[in-house]
Amino acid sequence: MIGAFDGRTPLLRLRSGLSKAGIGSEGNGVRVNKLIRVMLGLVDTVVVGAWVDGGVLVVEVRPKAYAEGRCGVCEQRCAGYDQGVGVRRWRAPDLGHLRVFLVGSVPRVRCPQHRVVLARVPWARHGARHTRDFEDTTAWLARHTSKSTVARLMRVSWRTVGSIVTRVLAELDTKAGDRLAGVRRIGIDEISYKRGHKYLVVVVDHDTGRLLWLSPERTKKSLGGFFDRLGEDRCAQLELVSADGADWIADMVGLRAPQARQCMDPFHVVMWGMKALDDTRRQVAAAARREGNADLAKVLGPRCRFALWKNPGDLTTRQRATLAEIERINGPLFRAYLLKEQLRAVFAPGGAERGVYLDQWLRWARTSGLSAFVDLAYRMEPYVDEIKNALRYRLSNARVESINTKIRLLTRIAFGFKSVSALIAIAMLHLGGYDLRLPGRAPT
Numbered sequence: 001m002i003g004a005f006d007g008r009t010p011l012l013r014l015r016s017g018l019s020k021a022g023i024g025s026e027g028n029g030v031r032v033n034k035l036i037r038v039m040l041g042l043v044d045t046v047v048v049g050a051w052v053d054g055g056v057l058v059v060e061v062r063p064k065a066y067a068e069g070r071c072g073v074c075e076q077r078c079a080g081y082d083q084g085v086g087v088r089r090w091r092a093p094d095l096g097h098l099r100v101f102l103v104g105s106v107p108r109v110r111c112p113q114h115r116v117v118l119a120r121v122p123w124a125r126h127g128a129r130h131t132r133d134f135e136d137t138t139a140w141l142a143r144h145t146s147k148s149t150v151a152r153l154m155r156v157s158w159r160t161v162g163s164i165v166t167r168v169l170a171e172l173d174t175k176a177g178d179r180l181a182g183v184r185r186i187g188i189d190e191i192s193y194k195r196g197h198k199y200l201v202v203v204v205d206h207d208t209g210r211l212l213w214l215s216p217e218r219t220k221k222s223l224g225g226f227f228d229r230l231g232e233d234r235c236a237q238l239e240l241v242s243a244d245g246a247d248w249i250a251d252m253v254g255l256r257a258p259q260a261r262q263c264m265d266p267f268h269v270v271m272w273g274m275k276a277l278d279d280t281r282r283q284v285a286a287a288a289r290r291e292g293n294a295d296l297a298k299v300l301g302p303r304c305r306f307a308l309w310k311n312p313g314d315l316t317t318r319q320r321a322t323l324a325e326i327e328r329i330n331g332p333l334f335r336a337y338l339l340k341e342q343l344r345a346v347f348a349p350g351g352a353e354r355g356v357y358l359d360q361w362l363r364w365a366r367t368s369g370l371s372a373f374v375d376l377a378y379r380m381e382p383y384v385d386e387i388k389n390a391l392r393y394r395l396s397n398a399r400v401e402s403i404n405t406k407i408r409l410l411t412r413i414a415f416g417f418k419s420v421s422a423l424i425a426i427a428m429l430h431l432g433g434y435d436l437r438l439p440g441r442a443p444t
């Protein structure tokens with residue numbers, strides 16, 4: 001119980017249940033109510049009374065007259081409907097040792113758009129069981145501290161943190177509609193979660209490095225949501241879009257931002273080359289085994305993959321010896337190795353000549369007599385323009401990949417949410433460049 005400050009009047013009386021009397025009725029009570037209002041940072045709110053019940057400070061509140069009668073969803077002023085359905089309770093941030101709850105009844109209004117709905121209250125978001133300050137503090141902590149710290153400090157479950165973060169982010173998104181303003185160069189990719197069973201679409205701004213969009217499922221519809229959000233005008237301003245060659249991405253970009261130049265991520269192309277090299281190795285090893293050449297088959301076993309894959313500068317002495325051995329005993333595999341290295345060289349820093357190198361490489365691959373590389377050359381054909389765009393504008397998906405790595409880490413933390421929207425919210429909170437503020441603090 002909080003004691004008397006002036007030694008005469010008890011500021012708070014121990015009470016239980018909702019009471020209009022308490023401390024707010026007369027005399028010092030009015031001053032105390034104001035003090036409580038200031039301490040809790042309540043705006044547009046009247047503190048009707050307050051009392052301590054066990055370790056809990058209960059504060060009865062109502063909106064000031066001018067803040068009443070607004071729709072809880074769209075905040076438009078509308079006609080009253082009824083007095084609501086009894087007393088509601090909102091958890092507020094602790095005050096010293098005390099847990100704090102606001103209590104009050106919330107009338108319903110009839111909104112032209114949202115029909116009969118609970119009226120807006122100044123201290124909490126629509127549908128929330130925590131006050132706005134409580135939610136903002138929790139979201140800030142979820143951004144800056146560990147999972148266990150935020151849950152313990154705020155005395156809530158991690159699942160509650162998830163729904164709070166989702167709500168805070170939804171509001172920030174509505175307010176910050178222009179987070180997508182000036183977006184010119186984006187990267188699109190997909191990321192798997194839940195042990196690779198489920199996917200998210202990821203859109204990143206190449207210029208700011210911010211995560212712009214994260215939505216469930218890797219489908220055209222899911223990606224379409226991003227372009228809807230962007231709006232027609234801003235879609236028309238997109239200049240470059242990098243991706244990994246997935247058809248559903250290319251189709252959607254072609255449909256919604258046809259003027260944007262699509263860039264094929266060089267890393268993916270090099271990975272294709274690596275795969276063709278490994279396919280060749282397996283084919284040659286299988287042929288050696290069939291012909292009873294056990295020594296050659298052994299040299300070409302899975303271990304030699306690393307010697308073939310690594311950049312020449314990173315090879316160990318032993319791997320260099322393996323490579324020399326491959327050069328000596330098997331022409332086709334060494335040719336495949338050189339093709340892989342040449343493909344990597346196409347993407348080395350340089351100017352317009354890189355496009356010519358690509359054409360030369362494709363000709364060489366097509367006539368190499370190595371089936372894996374002949375296939376690869378034909379598979380690359382439809383992407384030649386996109387690859388040349390990547391070379392010309394020096395755009396790769398590296399930024400997107402780095403965001404993906406961070407999302408993967410966050411996924412592990414956020415796994416306890418069990419809801420994809422909470423997972424998306426926590427990732428956006430960390431990587432979306434949102435302006436999160438602690439209650440009552442000036443912007444930093």
Ligand SMILES: [Zn+2]
Binds near residue numbers: 076115
């Ligand atoms: Zn409304």
